[in-house]
Amino acid sequence: MADVEIRNVAKSFGPTDIIRNINVEVPDGAFVVLVGPSGCGKSTLLRMIAGLEDIDKGEISIGGRVINDVEPKHRDIAMVFQNYALYPHMTIAENMGFSLRLAKQSKAEIDQRVGDAARILGLTDYLQRFPKQLSGGQRQRVAMGRAIVRQPQVFLFDEPLSNLDAKLRVQMRGELKDMHARFKTTTIYVTHDQIEAMTMADLIVVMRDGVVEQIGTPLDLYDFPANMFVGSFIGSPAMNFLTGTVRQAQGQQIFETGSGFRLPVQAAAGAADGLTATLGIRPEHLSLSSKGEGLGGKIVTIEPTGSETFVVVQLGEDRISALLRQRLTASIGDELWLAPQPNTTHLFDSATTKRLAGA
């Protein structure tokens, strides 16, 4: 096990900057998830750690050793690819033992380590089969097995679950977490799926356009998003945004929209009177309110799932969505009034998109 430090790292492909001056510290034994939309540079960063891409600027170190110019095979890492990258002409046992065979380990040693990994992953019965004879989930397990047998200092995962169906993804998520709990190996995991990030990570690194937007624990990111991007990216369904101004009234600060919706807020210093701001409200933090109180509009969409009801309400030109715990008797076109629960909203500076305060 080892910590991983990424210091001032940058990378560009031709004139396009893919990674711009990124700093991340991955503590020893932590499960860190790099998350962000497509093209944000998360996979490139992972591949730079693996040694599959050169590092243009900055340093990456594993266990205190700078690995910029170290061959991938000497970095003591193992990587699981999105498409599994299993060798199609080798059996499962050969796939898992390939690295050991190249390292000239004895056959007995290879058999034992492959056997151990296969037992952990429930692959013992499949060792003599070929990859194409296995299901997607089993192949993913083989890819994990191939990583485990090497007993590396760091595991790297590049969107390993995105080729699986939804049910299998949930199951494999659990298995990955179990595996991490068992081996406690430092893990860096790339995904574009914020649910995967939230459920698995000790620490999440949110990236966009080659820049780190925020680093924190899953609940930190959920409760205190540093900017509007993180607010909208973390959490599902996505956060609602209402544009308005911050006003000083009767000794307190009020957020006010053009349509007359008002909410007391505690904006940080620098939130001058009349500042254009954006209020973020998570759909799950809206509750039904009585007429004239909070935000009112006509229902556009209504999706009952049994345990909760998802509604979208037209609010002037905006639409806001709400996830309600109770069932609704209303239907499309009816008027609905919603109010944010106390101390659950987020205030952002509209110009910089940065967080001003919670309210």
Added chain:
Amino acid sequence: MLRRKRWLFAILAILPTLALFAWLRMFPIYETLRLSLHKWDILSKNKPFIGLANFQELMSDRLFHEALLNTSIIAFGVLIITIPTAMVLAALIHYRTRSRVSGFYETAIFLPHVVSLVPAAMAWKWIFDARLGPLNAVLTFLGFEPQAWLFDPTLSVISVIVLCSWQALGYAVLIYLVGFKSLPVSLFEAAKLDGASGPQSFWFLSMPMLKPITLYVSVVTLVSGFNVYAQAFVLASDAQGAPGRQVRVLVLDMLENSFRNYRVGYAASEAVVLLLIVLVLTLIQFSLLRERGRA
């Protein structure tokens, strides 16, 4: 009703091609098979049926045996040289695609395949020439004895093999390049992380995964190797200068029997033997291919 109409249309659409195929491909094969059981001298109207007599005669025909042996040596020689060379050259070109001159290499290797056979063979005849050829000049310069490349019975066969391989290489490299390009990059990245060096990746991944390509290229190379004619004809003349006598190949033997000795039926029986050899070798290779598919 509609289905029947569609079916009729499909048949009508395919019929011209099918007819052409039957006329140009199937009919000559059928005619060759028929002729091999008859005696015919091109001119006479009579083509008496003589059963397997032509084939019986082949058994004890010294010239035919020589031609069959030479042709087999050339075909397998070309195969043995072409396949590994093509694979390595394709790998070098593929893994150096960032190099500015890779396009030049690709063209340079493919060029012999499109150059007309006779001028190319003439050029090689000059290279192999015992007195004026650059090959002997180089050998002499390096302190070796000059060789009579095109007159020595063994060396002349080797010369034909070299010429045929030079021609076959371009096509084989091209097909291998397509094969290399279709191999998934992530497998090689995984191998890199597993600790494989470039040559190890080539040995453990590229070669086994390119097996279907290798089998295909082998079939094509071997079949064209068994049809060798012009190369031997232009390159290797005997002491009196008669072309093709030095390295006697099956196609030449057939031509001589047909149009010099006027024994078309006999030549047809040789063609049938050649057809059978090629057919059997192709079947063996395809069964190997299918076995790979099952793995």
